[in-house]
Amino acid sequence: MSGTALGAASVLLASLTACTVTGETASPSLTAxxxxxxxxxxxxTGPHDKMPYSLVAEDTGGPGARTLTADVPKEARGTVxxxxxxxxxxxxxxxxxxxxxxYSNWSDAPRAKVVAAKGAKAGDSAxxxxxxxxxxxxxxTARTRFVVGEPVVEAVAPESVDDVRPGSRLGEPLVVxxxxxxxxxxxxxxxxxSGTEFETRYANCRYPELQKGTVAVCEFPDLTLDPGETVALxxxxxxxxxxxxxxxxxxxxxxALDMGPGHxxxxxxxxxxxxxxxxxxxxxxxxxxxxxxAGGGATNVVLDTYADxxxxxxxxxxxxxxxxxxxxxxxxxGPADVGAxxxxxxxxxxxxxxxxxxxxxxxxxxxxxxxxSNGFTHTCDVKALKPGESQSxxxxxxxxxxxxxxxxxxxxxxxxxWDVGRRDPDAGNDTAVIRVSR
Numbered sequence: 043m044s045g046t047a048l049g050a051a052s053v054l055l056a057s058l059t060a061c062t063v064t065g066e067t068a069s070p071s072l073t074a075x076x077x078x079x080x081x082x083x084x085x086x087t088g089p090h091d092k093m094p095y096s097l098v099a100e101d102t103g104g105p106g107a108r109t110l111t112a113d114v115p116k117e118a119r120g121t122v123x124x125x126x127x128x129x130x131x132x133x134x135x136x137x138x139x140x141x142x143x144x145y146s147n148w149s150d151a152p153r154a155k156v157v158a159a160k161g162a163k164a165g166d167s168a169x170x171x172x173x174x175x176x177x178x179x180x181x182x183t184a185r186t187r188f189v190v191g192e193p194v195v196e197a198v199a200p201e202s203v204d205d206v207r208p209g210s211r212l213g214e215p216l217v218v219x220x221x222x223x224x225x226x227x228x229x230x231x232x233x234x235x236s237g238t239e240f241e242t243r244y245a246n247c248r249y250p251e252l253q254k255g256t257v258a259v260c261e262f263p264d265l266t267l268d269p270g271e272t273v274a275l276x277x278x279x280x281x282x283x284x285x286x287x288x289x290x291x292x293x294x295x296x297x298a299l300d301m302g303p304g305h306x307x308x309x310x311x312x313x314x315x316x317x318x319x320x321x322x323x324x325x326x327x328x329x330x331x332x333x334x335x336a337g338g339g340a341t342n343v344v345l346d347t348y349a350d351x352x353x354x355x356x357x358x359x360x361x362x363x364x365x366x367x368x369x370x371x372x373x374x375x376g377p378a379d380v381g382a383x384x385x386x387x388x389x390x391x392x393x394x395x396x397x398x399x400x401x402x403x404x405x406x407x408x409x410x411x412x413x414x415s416n417g418f419t420h421t422c423d424v425k426a427l428k429p430g431e432s433q434s435x436x437x438x439x440x441x442x443x444x445x446x447x448x449x450x451x452x453x454x455x456x457x458x459x460w461d462v463g464r465r466d467p468d469a470g471n472d473t474a475v476i477r478v479s480r
Contacts, residue, residue, distance in 0.1 A: 070101040072174040074184040077300055079192040080122070080158045082223060089194045089222065089297075090337030091304030094148065095156070097184075101143040103177035110139045111173045112154035118168030122188050123159045128152035134159075143177065156188050164191030164223035164269075191223030193267065193298040198332045199339035202460035205346045208378075209285040211241055212343065216275035217326065218296050219334060220267040228299025229265045229323070232309060233258040235281060237290030238343065242280035243316030250313035257310050263299055265323050274326040277319055281343075286429055288347050288378040288464075293340035304337065342458070348465035349429070350375040351384055353449045355474040360441045365397055369434040370422075370449060370476075376429030380464040386435070387450040388413070388420040391478045393442020400435045421452075447476040 074097050081088050101108055112124050114135040123134035128151030130139035139152035147153050156170055167189045174182045198217040206212055216233075220226045233240075233247070234257045243249060247260035260275075267273065284290055297303040354371045372386055390396075399420070400412035412435070413422035425433055451472040453463050466472065 068100075068102045070103070070174070070176045070180065070182060071099070072172060072182040072184045073098045074172055074186045076185075077187050077189065078156075079189050079224065079301065080156070082164055082191055083158050083160050083162060085223075087194075088192050089301065091306055092192070093302045093305045095186075097145075097147040097172060099141065099145040099174040099182070101174075101176040103143060106143070106177040108141050108143060108145070108177055109175045110141045110145065110152070110154065111175075112137045112156070113171045113173070114156075114168060115171075120159055121162045121166045121168040121190065122156050122170065124170070125155045125157060126153070127155065130154055141174075145174075156186075158188075158190045162190045166190045189224060193220050193224055193226035193269075193301065194222035194336060195220055195226055195229070195267070195296045195298050196334040196336050197294050197296045197338035199294060199335040200333045200341050201458075202342040202344055204344045204460065206283055206343055208283060208287075208345045208347050210283050212238075212281040212283055213278045214281065214292070214341070215278045216294060216321075217272065217332065217334075218267070218275065218323075219272035220269055220298075221334075222269055224269065226267040226298035226301075229262040229267065230297045230299050230303060230309075231260040231262075231275070231321075232295045232303070233260070233279060233293070234295075235290070235292045237287050238284055238292065239282050240280065241282045242277060243318045244321040245316050245318060246320045247316055248310075248313035249316060250310035253310055253313075257313075258316070259310060259313065260321055261299060262323060267298075272326050273323040275321050276324050277321070283343060283345060286377065286379055288345050288349065288380040290343045290345070291340050292343065293338065295338040297337065342460050344460055344462060345378065347378040348467055349378045349380040350466055350468050350471070351424075351427075351451055351464060352468075352471040353386060353451050353474045356449070356476040358439075358441060358476070358478045359480065360478075361480060362393070362442050364441045365438055366441060367398075367436065367438045369436050371432050371434045372424050372427070372451065373432040374427035374429055378464075379426065379428050382424060382426040383454050383461075383463045384424045385452045385454060386422045386424055387448075387452050388422065388476075389418065389448045389450075390420075390439060391442065391445035391447040391476060393445060394447075394478065395440045395442075396437070397440055398436075398438035400437070424451075441478050444477075444479050446478075449474040449476055 124137045126137040137154040247258040352373045358366045401409040402412045413420040
């Protein structure tokens with residue numbers, strides 16, 4: 043996900059409780075989530091990128107001591123316990139911390155951390171009361187219902203889809219499940235595309251304007267996903283694949299609405315609804331063989347196309363010692379844009395010497411050679427070339443005796459299992475000769 047980040051309060055979707063005192067220029071406040079999920083005792087797994095518990099207190103009364111207390115009711119002491127840190131004192135059911143007028147449990151040492159009690163079962167819950175006493179003696183309270191167990195929302199997200207016809211419609215199912223211990227109350231989904239476009243624009247999803255139709259945000263507040271339950275969102279995601287681009291991608295990210303999209307996640311704001319059918323959850327069978335990913339993920343689309351790259355020959359005339367300026371040219375003959383999958387390896391004829399070569403600015407006013415060199419062979423990155431586009435590199439060399447060197451297009455190492463390079467059908471024009479004659 044990308045774009046305007048939601049703050050810690052807003053990503054919890056109004057699941058905050060707060061108490062403020064009026065009558066001051068800036069009222070003191072105490073803010074905590076209304077609901078927070080705890081990992082069961084001994085469980086070290088959990089949802090992807092979970093938002094940590096956030097407790098914030100503010101008091102504008104100036105320097106001085108304040109106190110923060112946390113209390114577990116008697117009937118819930120077998121469900122949760124409190125652990126005090128940073129000088130906090132008390133018991134597993136009552137903790138008192140000395141704090142300041144600008145307190146956050148994310149950044150300050152004093153903390154009253156609530157964890158599941160030994161023997162607590164998934165689905166058990168307890169309401170913990172926090173009390174913040176201001177410098178002036180006013181007491182503010184906030185309450186959080188802690189639930190033992192967590193919803194873990196996953197989506198089918200295959201790493202790649204291969205051999206898709208350029209310009210065709212790709213229909214991909216949206217399948218989501220909850221592998222956690224407790225129900226997921228509400229479902230959030232963000233869909234995004236790169237190098238392609240949505241063909242279906244759902245009526246109940248937002249399409250933020252700044253993302254120009256490449257992102258859709260959908261929410262299902264009335265959906266409850268029980269542990270082990272799987273749903274398919276229909277109709278399937280419709281994507282129109284590009285005609286001249288070999289690689290594109292789409293992604294889906296999913297989360298339980300009452301947990302928020304994650305600690306480091308961002309969700310785009312605003313946008314009008316789509317003009318297509320509504321996206322609706324429907325029960326479905328088990329999908330144990332599919333590639334479920336916690337929180338969702340991206341799928342790379344590999345189109346059934348290729349790119350014919352060509353390097354041009356060079357002929358230089360002159361006597362030994364003469365200087366000649368020339369260009370090395372690499373061209374993408376198409377039909378596809380395949381990114382930047384090749385390097386040009388330049389081995390000059392024996393007896394020549396480098397006078398001038400392409401340079402690149404890597405810092406303000408500081409340059410280095412564009413091509414790597416071992417003293418004789420020069421290896422140059424070839425930028426991404428659209429069909430019909432070329433890249434030229436200019437060199438100046440002092441000639442030696444007549445002879446030949448080589449120009450070779452070398453494939454870069456694939457960076458993933460789905461990276462098939464350029465699928466060049468004509469390897470013959472991947473090499474050429476640079477010749478010196480009189």
